[in-house]
Amino acid sequence: MHGAMIRRSGVTIEDVAAAVGVSRQTVSRVLNGSPNVKPAVRERIHAAIEALGYVPNLSARRMGGGRSYVVLAINDRVRTLENWQARRGNDYVDQMLFGGMTACEAQGWHLVFELVDTDPAHARRGLANALASLRPDGVILTPPHCDNADLVALLAEHGIPCARIGHREGTSTIDVFMDEVAAAGAATRHLIALGHSRIAFIAGAANYGSSALRIAGYRAALAEAGISDALVGDGDFHFETAERVIAALLAQGDPPTAVIADNDEMAFAALHIASARGLRVPEDLAVVSFEDTPGVRFAVPPLTAIRQPVAEMIASACSSLIALVEGGGAPARHEIPFELICRASTGQDQR
Amino acid sequence: MHGAMIRRSGVTIEDVAAAVGVSRQTVSRVLNGSPNVKPAVRERIHAAIEALGYVPNLSARRMGGGRSYVVLAINDRVRTLENWQARRGNDYVDQMLFGGMTACEAQGWHLVFELVDTDPAHARRGLANALASLRPDGVILTPPHCDNADLVALLAEHGIPCARIGHREGTSTIDVFMDEVAAAGAATRHLIALGHSRIAFIAGAANYGSSALRIAGYRAALAEAGISDALVGDGDFHFETAERVIAALLAQGDPPTAVIADNDEMAFAALHIASARGLRVPEDLAVVSFEDTPGVRFAVPPLTAIRQPVAEMIASACSSLIALVEGGGAPARHEIPFELICRASTGQDQR
DNA sequence: CTCAAAATTGTGATCGTTCACAAACGAGCC
DNA sequence: GGCTCGTTTGTGAACGATCACAATTTTGAG
Structure with missing residues (x-):
């Protein structure tokens, strides 16, 4: 079949560019909210994205040297389901997932969970592995990892913003806590x-x-x-x-x-x-x-x-990390109100 | 500093190759378990990987056209925390996370959660977006998405293996259920x-x-x-x-x-x-x-x-998906024993 | 109308890995 | 020894996006 190409996957940025008659970079600029695109062109690109159902490939974005649009949430690893459920109340994770995913999704980001051993020797290595393989743009440390200064230092070395849940002493990290x-x-x-x-x-x-x-x-x-x-x-x-x-x-x-x-x-x-x-x-x-x-x-x-207010705390951590990565600025502390x-x-x- | 290069990130496959004195492809073969590598060389490569703390970059792997090593778990999206918790018992997600992550991690895979609207019109689109952006190697559909034939069809079009939790009628899908x-x-x-x-x-x-x-x-x-x-x-x-x-x-x-x-x-x-x-x-x-x-x-x-046995069901779903992707074979049904x-x-x- | 400056658009290189294919090596057979 | 075949290794291209920089168009002031 003459001219037919085998597509390994779906719609790419080139398809959108071709449909509109511009270069991929112009489409990329629209995707990333660059101001320097003619309003009319921007309009047509948005329409084409919609029409073709284009969604950027996360891996490619990461490879391109840009952001990964991923927030990594680190939890302590336990061996048995019983220990896992007993850990910090069995709806802690439930709330994390809800609060975190809702907040990330609203900004077009993704939340990925990873389990890391609490034991200090394994903790550093576990986090390092997760960073190397996922290359997140931000990391959330939940208790008890939030109190591990070694992990905070590792993230600082990598230049990855960090939010800590249930910790209130941070200067370089986004600390989210209740009183x-x-x-x-x-x-x-x-x-x-x-x-x-x-x-x-x-x-x-x-x-x-x-x-x-x-x-x-x-x-x-x-x-x-x-x-x-x-x-x-x-x-x-x-x-x-x-x-x-x-x-x-x-x-x-x-x-x-x-x-x-x-x-x-x-x-x-x-x-x-x-x-x-x-x-x-x-x-x-x-x-x-x-x-x-x-x-x-x-x-x-x-x-x-x-x-x-676990869901609110994680949501706040995600939003703050995203804001930090996208908008710059300095990490701040967030006190989330409790309720009796x-x-x-x-x-x-x-x- | 002569010869010094600015590294955007950590250890790459080239570093390992250089350390051992082989080409990147040989290292890649070891990583992917190809049989055609001399045992002595394989040994040295493993040692170098260990010594350098090399971990493959997931995005690059995906870009290379290989696997993404990601299992995507689809849950129904709800608007409020109350509804989320009331959904199917508040430890359903807790068990999912534990069972799924433990199973995936054991094989060097990753589990990513995504929320998708239950409403049929939005469901297809939500899943399609998640597929386009994450390119998972396998997808788990939990209730009620597991009963949505449209989603199963979409996954079949993309050639992505699918596991369904709490469904027992599947022929093309991995069905995991209890009696x-x-x-x-x-x-x-x-x-x-x-x-x-x-x-x-x-x-x-x-x-x-x-x-x-x-x-x-x-x-x-x-x-x-x-x-x-x-x-x-x-x-x-x-x-x-x-x-x-x-x-x-x-x-x-x-x-x-x-x-x-x-x-x-x-x-x-x-x-x-x-x-x-x-x-x-x-x-x-x-x-x-x-x-x-x-x-x-x-x-x-x-x-x-x-x-x-939610944790077991999700773990089984992950293991089966991974086995299917890595080893080929056909999707099978898995009945997980209950307990009184x-x-x-x-x-x-x-x- | 002209020209510089600003705004807009395009082009090649790059990220780190795997794929496809080609090359080199080694063993076994006549 | 020479030849074939199977094993092991290496090389360029590709994936899909962004970055850096260059080229083009538009704007506005004189």
Whole structure:
């Protein structure tokens, strides 16, 4: 068949250029928003792109030396599904995917996830491999990678902008975080306003930055109300440990009438103990949680909780990275507002 | 500095070739597992790759006309986080990410997620755009896209292998599914074995393939035990509706003593009603759920559930796609075994 | 009307890899 | 030893975009 060419793939920039009667570079300029294109030509190129259904090939763009239009989100790798789900609440990733993809897509970018070992020796190598193979334009580090200075340094060496979730000390990075101190304070003050003075805080892990900040906020709110007794229990984010810790607190001479748990799973442990001992919630024991996974609405009773705005945080990280790459400017810090959602476990009626 | 060149990026295949003293093509052969390389040379190349920390650039590979080493997972796009989380249980995506990434990574592949509108007119276009920009080597369609024949056709036109999750009719596609009929049968027989004969099934949605199959399995198990009364309630996967439906069933003259819910959220509704009416679970009302999100272990009491093996399904889909691309062969169907996990809501002790 | 400056458009080189094909090498057979 | 055939290695072209720079057109001031 004379003149027929075998096409390895779909519509290319040359096809658009040929259809309009301009060079590929002019089409490229339109794609990349260069100002120096005659309005009439720009119009015709847009029409041709639409008509032909042209979409730029991401790999080719990357090869051309331009941007990759890819944001890489780094999560910690775990071995089993159980560990993965227990990691940081099982809807953390769900929210990441939603928030991140929605934000990236709105700008014509893509979000790619990669798992990297937390172990420092493997972490650097894992990130380096991901960078080499994907060549992202920006990287998001989630906990606990966000606290790994080595990874931040590696990204700086490569000149790749970095956003950190749940970290607030950065100067060279985009830090996106919520005010953990204020959130714990709000939860504590909510209970104090309801008349409680024996309020326990079940911490997740001493070495987690967020736990320490929350304990500080809790203590500050108590102090502010003139309550001298802080009742901090050492949990590990898991049900069984929390059960023991809460049981021990309740066995004291002057037991708590309210519990703040560092995540939902531990709040469920509080409900479970209350149920087992015939304590009414919230009358005998009020419960507040940090996290607000969808399931807490269906607990018996539904849990009052500080909502962790994960989707918003990731969306903000993506938007900021994109803005940084496309518009220049300097990395900034973004505090995302938290929310205290009052439900039946502290006496409110709503679900 | 004489001879110094400005490097736009990291280690390339040429660097490895130069270090070993061979041509790039020989290194490429080693990377792609070609058999025709002298063992001694292969050895030295592997050593150099290791020493230099070389990782192939994915974009360049794709440009070279080879594979992209990318599996694209298509999910339905929704507008709000609430809808996203309510979609199919909030840990569906969590499991997808874990199962899919783990499987892909093991083969040196990558998993990329993309959101595509469910609306038929936009769906085709959304997928076409994703294909054009990412050029994946394989695509996974999750519900409800898995049932969209138009998308399957589009992939066939492009010659891109396709795996469908939760679909079992495919001939040209890799279909990965669980035996919904048998699972519902197992749940039903479990309750019958515990002495129940008034067993209700709260369906999720009539037009969901899986709901219909589960109802069939439920009815078959009843018939098998000589129980003539099937008590099917029409739910919509949501708490509030399920609450009404279950209340109506309990108001009957001869109310059910057991409820099977089509997802966890509706099972929580059953627990909630029981708690509100002072019915003991499992003594007065036994509850079985389909889904087994992590939270059901912390319900009061913990829920017996059919575990939906989402992570395994996605992992299987990825592995099969990769095998198909790398090894040839024909698409096959994969039935993933389900599991009935017995907990306190049907009388068992474990969590 | 002329000419310089600004705006617009086009051309070759380039990114890092694989493909297609050609060349060199080595073993086995008569 | 010479020849063929299979194994191993190398070379130029290609993929589809962007970059750097050059060429052309348009604009506007004198």
